Amino acid sequence: MFQLLHAPTSFDQIDTARQRIYTTKLLQRQLNSIVTKQYYQHTLSETPPERHRVSDLLEHVPFELTGAQKKAIKQVIEEMHGPVTMMKLLQGDVGSGKTIVAAAATRYVLKQR
Numbered sequence: 001m002f003q004l005l006h007a008p009t010s011f012d013q014i015d016t017a018r019q020r021i022y023t024t025k026l027l028q029r030q031l032n033s034i035v036t037k038q039y040y041q042h043t044l045s046e047t048p049p050e051r052h053r054v055s056d057l058l059e060h061v062p063f064e065l066t067g068a069q070k071k072a073i074k075q076v077i078e079e080m081h082g083p084v085t086m087m088k089l090l091q092g093d094v095g096s097g098k099t100i101v102a103a104a105a106t107r108y109v110l111k112q113r
Helices: 002-006 011-040 051-059 067-080 098-112
Strands: none
Touching: 051 067, 051 098, 067 098
16 A cells, blocks of 8 residues: 555556545544444443423423424433433534524433432
């Protein structure tokens, strides 16, 4: 690979070397993510979720939550009580309701204390 990268004899060899480098970098990032996830995730005792903790917040929201928002809130709360530490990324389009899902999760955690 180093021969192809440092002393290529054709453009095809340059492309091959580039693909190899990009593939290696991608693999390294994936492996780093896996190791990081395993390091931070711990086994926990499962407890039943108490969804009523967020009902007072959701009652004061001036709009009806969509099915996807309700499902996301439910999943976040259930994963907080799962057997391993939750690692979650909330992703969605602008205006899809990420803020209300995050607010409900925050309210749920704060009501635990």
